[in-house]
Every structure is written in structure tokens, then in C-alpha cells.
Amino acid sequence: MKNTFKSMFLLLLCGVFDAVTGELKTLSVMEGDSVTLHTDLTDIQTEDRIVWTFADEASTDLLVEMLIDNISYVDGRFRDRLHISDPKVGDLTIKNMRIKHSGIYEAEIITAKGTTYKTFRVLVSESPRVLDAGTCEMKSVLKEGDSVTLHTDVQTHGDDLIVWRFGDDGVLLAKCDKEDNKSFVNEDERVSGRLKLDDQTGSLTICNFRLSDFGLYKLKISSNNRQTLFKTFSVYVSGSSSEDSDAMAVIIISLLFVAAAALIIYCSRRSSKEIARDIFPHLRDPVTLCTGVTDIKTDDEILWTFGPEDTRIVRITGGINEPSYYYYTDGRFRDRLKMDSKTGDLTITNTTTQHNGVYQVQIYSGGKITYKGYKVTTSDAARNRGNESPNVDSPLLNKADPPVRPAE
Structure with missing residues (x-):
């Protein structure tokens, strides 16, 4: 058997x-x-x-x-x-x-x-590089050679998966699987012997800090019975020897630019939610949310999210021949999503009350990021209105389905 x-x-x-x-x-x-x-x-x-x-x-x-x-x-x-x-x-x-x-x-x-x-x-x-910024905390090191500890500041659980990554490339520094009592610390030559992971709290210590270690450290904690937590640390050296003063000035200015950019993005995202356009589709009707893009370029990326937690529902990446799509797992939208291959417009078919809420699109194009928001509220009142014209804020999809292929 x-x-x-x-x-x-x-x-x-x-x-x-x-x-x-x-x-x-x-x-x-x-x-x-x-x-x-x-x-x-x-x-x-x-x-x-x-x-x-x-x-x-x-x-x-x-x-x-x-x-x-x-x-x-x-x-x-x-x-x-x-x-x-x-x-x-x-x-x-x-x-x-x-x-x-x-x-x-x-x-x-x-x-x-x-x-x-x-x-x-x-x-x-394997857990991917952490893209979500979460809360950002500034951490300074007095001089090269000192140590710095990045604290999770949460009560960890016995089923937590704790992942630490570094920089825009999301280099994996350390991982702690508390459920299986297993830990991993990167032994790459650049950081070998200088990383310490607290198996109890998940906090990460960088010993003998170097100028090359400055930058963004990203934390992700997944658990069975609570929402996934994200946190970002911006670490820099606040003091140095005289020959390093010019380098440190560049570092500090760079960090200020990073912080300013993060603030602008945060304010833009918040603003897009606060001024989200109201749309009132009829219950069970389709509704199309427009990006305002006329033609997706090769290096463009469009990300649609839903709800107060910015739950990802679909990502579109421009390609040489046609865009690539990646649909995230969310039962609420199963078999209901359709994409316009040229514009990235999102259509939700057969809308129900569980699809009510704020939808946000993040558009990365030409090195810039823009946001747009929609607040969808379904209504079945129109079922008894005869042949009234549909709400102009709720365009219906009358296009052929675009070619869809999974993202690489």
C-alpha cells in the first residue's frame, strides 16, 4: 500500500x-x-x-x-x-x-x-526580499567598529518565521524559524562572523560595524494567528575619523534623501486613500478601475492593492512583447479579475459586498511612482429601477480579455 x-x-x-x-x-x-x-x-x-x-x-x-x-x-x-x-x-x-x-x-x-x-x-x-517598508526606525552607530542591535520589539510566538534582509536587493542576512527551532545566519565573506541572531526575540546584532554596512535593514515576521509584521531600520554611522568625514557627509545626505523620499511616498499613498474616488456599481455587475496609463512600457510596473491593510491582488510588469501578470492568493477575488494588457486597468466581475472598500494602484514608470485610489460600494437598489443608465463612475468592461501569462 x-x-x-x-x-x-x-x-x-x-x-x-x-x-x-x-x-x-x-x-x-x-x-x-x-x-x-x-x-x-x-x-x-x-x-x-x-x-x-x-x-x-x-x-x-x-x-x-x-x-x-x-x-x-x-x-x-x-x-x-x-x-x-x-x-x-x-x-x-x-x-x-x-x-x-x-x-x-x-x-x-x-x-x-x-x-x-x-x-x-x-x-x-523561499521567502522573497521584503518589499513592504512597514514602520521605519533610525539607528546610529557612534563609530566604525561599534555594534548595533536591531530589535523586533514584539512578543514572539512559537510559530513565528523571522526574516532579516538588507538593501534594495533584499540580501538575506538571517532567518529564524521558531516552530522548528532552526536558525540561519549569512556567512558571506562581507558579513561573516559579524552577525548575531537572538533566537528568543529575533533581534539582529551587527558587530564591528563598517561603512559598507550602512543602509536599510528590513524585517518580516509571519505567524499563524496574527497579521504579518514589517519593520525597516535605517542604520548609519554618526561619528568617524577625519579622513572619513567627506564620506560620512555623503552618507548622511543620502539617508536624508531616503527619508524624505519615504515621507513623500507615505504622504502620497495616504493622500490617494483620503481622496479615493467613489464608485457605486450594482450588485453582481462588473466594475473597472482605471490607472490613467495609455500604454504600459517595458520597465513599467503596476500594483493593485485592496483594503486598509493594502492586501496585494495583482501585479503587472511591462515586457518586450507583452506584460506579465502575477495574481496573489485571495479567495475574495477568485476568477473575478480581468486586466487590460495596454493600460493595466483592473476589472472586478460579479461584485459582491465583500469587494466593498478602497482599491489603490501604485504605478512605477520612468523612475517615478504615482498613486490612484477608488472607493467601491456595491448596491442592489438599481435592480428595481428599470432601464436607467449605469453610473458614469462605474464603467463596465466591454473589451476582449487580454492575453495573460504568469510572471516569471
Whole structure:
């Protein structure tokens, strides 16, 4: 039996599937993020049963067994990560994922009509460079050779994943997985022996500080039961020898420019939310949010976010032949998003009340960044108004779907 299952697992991992297991869907997730696996059901009946399982090369585990009024979780190696996000349809959310959670997830759906399956291959990759700035804290070092400690200033949990990165390139400095009690510190020649990670608090110490160490240090903390935390530290040397005075002047001026740019971006983002344009689409109608861009250039990037937490929903990057798209995992927008390949305009089809809120687009073009905001509020009042003209602030999509391909 074990050999049979192992063979089946290898076939699924390679993308082979048949009518018994159903279509195999592949999902890519970053370490520390969450993923939702959809059953595509519309409504579970009283006697229906759903069983979620997970398989890798080592074993197969029962995750969740549910009836409409009874949900039984089996945590095992998932440790409180599992959540049935919608008991009416049986969708499964796994939070704060690790690379070890890569594998095959399957829903066995048992109804009066028979048994069907939904199968997913989930690939969890290394946590990417931290792009979100979070709060920014200035830290000074009196002179070269001193040490500086960057504190997380949070009560860490036993399931936290703590990631430290440096600079615009997001160089990985250190990582602490408290759940598995594992730590990593970069041993690259430039920083070898000078980094210390506190396994209890996640704080990072840079010893024997050098001028080359000045810059932005970025922290990301992922957890099972709280929102992902971001924090940025701007570290500089406040004192130096006479021969370094010119260099330090340049450093301080650069840091002031960085701080000023960050302030301008923050104010621009806040302003775009405060003056977000109100749009009132009819319930279940599509609504298009426009970027104002007429033609996406090769190096342009457009990022759409939603809600007070700026949850990412889609990113578009200009290409030589056509733009590339990356859709972030968010069940609220499943199969509802359409993009205009020339302008980056975002259309949400079949809008419901869960899509109400503030949408913001960040447009990177020609070395500049601009923002635009929309506040969407759905209404079903127009269903009884006959043939009134649609709200001019809620244009409907009448274009053919653009070519879409995953981002590299």
C-alpha cells in the first residue's frame, strides 16, 4: 500500500492526473504566506462530507474532516495553521506556510450523487526580499567598529518565521524559524562572523560595524494567528575619523534623501486613500478601475492593492512583447479579475459586498511612482429601477480579455 501511494504521489508531483483524482491545479506560495484551496462547491448539503488530506514523499496525513455542522481538525505537523474559511463550501486555508508544507493536497467530496476529488499541488518557495517598508526606525552607530542591535520589539510566538534582509536587493542576512527551532545566519565573506541572531526575540546584532554596512535593514515576521509584521531600520554611522568625514557627509545626505523620499511616498499613498474616488456599481455587475496609463512600457510596473491593510491582488510588469501578470492568493477575488494588457486597468466581475472598500494602484514608470485610489460600494437598489443608465463612475468592461501569462 505504501509503495502504491508513493508511486501515485510521484505521478501527481510530476503533473499526471486522471478522471478519478480530478484536475491537478498547481499553486505557488511564498514562505510565511497563506493559501486557500477551493472546492468550487456552491453549497454543502446536510449529509455531505468533505475530507482534506496532505501527502508528500514521507507520508499521507488527514487534515480536516467536516460535515456542515461539525468540523474536525487534525493538526499534526500543521500546528493550528488549518482553517475552513467558508463552512458552506468547505474551502481550506493554510496559514504561515513553510517549505516543508509543499506537496499534494486533496479534497474528497462525498455526496448523495457520488464521490469527487479536488487535487492541488502546492509549491512553497523561499521567502522573497521584503518589499513592504512597514514602520521605519533610525539607528546610529557612534563609530566604525561599534555594534548595533536591531530589535523586533514584539512578543514572539512559537510559530513565528523571522526574516532579516538588507538593501534594495533584499540580501538575506538571517532567518529564524521558531516552530522548528532552526536558525540561519549569512556567512558571506562581507558579513561573516559579524552577525548575531537572538533566537528568543529575533533581534539582529551587527558587530564591528563598517561603512559598507550602512543602509536599510528590513524585517518580516509571519505567524499563524496574527497579521504579518514589517519593520525597516535605517542604520548609519554618526561619528568617524577625519579622513572619513567627506564620506560620512555623503552618507548622511543620502539617508536624508531616503527619508524624505519615504515621507513623500507615505504622504502620497495616504493622500490617494483620503481622496479615493467613489464608485457605486450594482450588485453582481462588473466594475473597472482605471490607472490613467495609455500604454504600459517595458520597465513599467503596476500594483493593485485592496483594503486598509493594502492586501496585494495583482501585479503587472511591462515586457518586450507583452506584460506579465502575477495574481496573489485571495479567495475574495477568485476568477473575478480581468486586466487590460495596454493600460493595466483592473476589472472586478460579479461584485459582491465583500469587494466593498478602497482599491489603490501604485504605478512605477520612468523612475517615478504615482498613486490612484477608488472607493467601491456595491448596491442592489438599481435592480428595481428599470432601464436607467449605469453610473458614469462605474464603467463596465466591454473589451476582449487580454492575453495573460504568469510572471516569471
